[in-house]
Amino acid sequence: MHSLGILLSGRGSNFVAIADSIEAGRIANARIGVVITNRADAQGIAIARQRGLTALTIPSKGKTRAEHDREVVAALKQHNVELICLAGYMRLLSPWFVQQFPRRILNIHPSLLPAFPGLEAQEQAFAYGVKVSGCTVHFVDEELDHGPIIVQKAVQVLESDTEPRLAERILEQEHIAYTEAINIVLSADFEISGRRLRRR
Numbered sequence: 657m658h659s660l661g662i663l664l665s666g667r668g669s670n671f672v673a674i675a676d677s678i679e680a681g682r683i684a685n686a687r688i689g690v691v692i693t694n695r696a697d698a699q700g701i702a703i704a705r706q707r708g709l710t711a712l713t714i715p716s717k718g719k720t721r722a723e724h725d726r727e728v729v730a731a732l733k734q735h736n737v738e739l740i741c742l743a744g745y746m747r748l749l750s751p752w753f754v755q756q757f758p759r760r761i762l763n764i765h766p767s768l769l770p771a772f773p774g775l776e777a778q779e780q781a782f783a784y785g786v787k788v789s790g791c792t793v794h795f796v797d798e799e800l801d802h803g804p805i806i807v808q809k810a811v812q813v814l815e816s817d818t819e820p821r822l823a824e825r826i827l828e829q830e831h832i833a834y835t836e837a838i839n840i841v842l843s844a845d846f847e848i849s850g851r852r853l854r855r856r
């Protein structure tokens with residue numbers, strides 16, 4: 657049984673999508689070992705608790721990145737987490753953190769990387785006037801929104817769109833993409849050469 661660790665800072669809809677996929681058998685042979693937030697008021701952590709999952713708040717405020725990362729890594733290891741899913745975790749991981757779990761940390765980002773990394777990606781894409789945007793699930797490396805890509809989903813920008821409507825349609829695709837990416841990684845049936853992930 658694979659143990660997943662979820663890190664989140666807010667709403668938690670990607671976490672809920674992953675938890676639902678596990679419950680429905682769309683992700684087989686996996687469980688959520690621990691859900692961790694850096695923000696006590698994150699909606700996602702309340703949902704994790706309601707669902708009876710191990711849910712920890714490890715505040716980042718007032719700590720150095722190194723101190724906070726050490727605490728989070730210790731909690732993940734204590735819960736024997738094998739794969740870490742960043743699900744709206746609004747903190748940069750230190751290189752040390754990334755090195756603790758090589759090719760074992762995934763992130764979801766609401767744009768087609770390498771376009772629009774960083775904050776408010778949907779807003780950036782909408783303001784830029786792109787006709788297609790989407791989402792990306794990728795391995796986390798030492799750079800922001802950067803590691804090898806596992807899954808991408810494209811979303812058309814409609815003539816009638818507003819930024820919130822576009823963000824909503826991207827979010828629907830995020831929920832599908834994360835489950836697909838987790839299944840690919842847990843299957844171990846892929847190889848990476850350079851940045852390119854290829855399924856075997």
Ligand code: GAR
Nearest residue numbers: 666667668669670743744764765766
């Ligand atoms: C999602 O749109 C996710 O892609 C984005 O934060 C949102 C979290 O929503 N992540 C990033 O922008 C990371 N750079 P959720 O809490 O409902 O899953």
